[in-house]
Amino acid sequence: MARYTGPVCRLCRREGSKLYLKGDRCYTAKCAIDKRAYPPGQHGQGRKKTTEYGLQLREKQKARRIYGILEKQFENYFDKAERQPGVTGENLLRTLERRLDNVVFRLGFASSRADARQMVRHNHITLSGHKANIPSILVAVGDVIAVKESSLGATKLAEVKDIAAVKNPPAWLELDREQLTGKVVALPTKEQIDIPIEEHLIVELYSR
Numbered sequence: 673m674a675r676y677t678g679p680v681c682r683l684c685r686r687e688g689s690k691l692y693l694k695g696d697r698c699y700t701a702k703c704a705i706d707k708r709a710y711p712p713g714q715h716g717q718g719r720k721k722t723t724e725y726g727l728q729l730r731e732k733q734k735a736r737r738i739y740g741i742l743e744k745q746f747e748n749y750f751d752k753a754e755r756q757p758g759v760t761g762e763n764l765l766r767t768l769e770r771r772l773d774n775v776v777f778r779l780g781f782a783s784s785r786a787d788a789r790q791m792v793r794h795n796h797i798t799l800s801g802h803k804a805n806i807p808s809i810l811v812a813v814g815d816v817i818a819v820k821e822s823s824l825g826a827t828k829l830a831e832v833k834d835i836a837a838v839k840n841p842p843a844w845l846e847l848d849r850e851q852l853t854g855k856v857v858a859l860p861t862k863e864q865i866d867i868p869i870e871e872h873l874i875v876e877l878y879s880r
Contacts, residue, residue, distance in 0.1 A: 728877035761871030780839025
């Protein structure tokens, strides 16, 4: 499947906020948003009037870029969230959080969602003891996510352990830092999803 391979710091600047796409770099003074807090391009510093549609579009693009999802796939997630009982926006965020690559990131097995996606793709992750190399798999309550130590080199394994040692996963996940395993103990709630997204704007966009 096609995916964005360009400079990810450009995406943060376009959205005007940190999307934490480059792991540790996003927490340092090297972060592009801290250096140049305006959109990229020669007209980036020009004044632009933001319309209601523009605000809605930016929220949708921000969510797509945080989770690394293409347009059509995002639309499919929204359609599924709309058919579920409850609040559509919260259903959407809950579904995105349950993606396997996001869970690997949330557990601290990778410094970014892009790294987590690569770990899944390269067969470094198992789901409830079974092979799992599809990043978009949705986890369920009771699922156990584990890092395959046998598939990682000594250096990479040490990096994973260092990241997990300082990571505090959300309450809906349970982490065993020694065994490098995590368990889904509940479905995520809106309060446990800490991404800077106003999901109601996305719902408004697709309702136009």
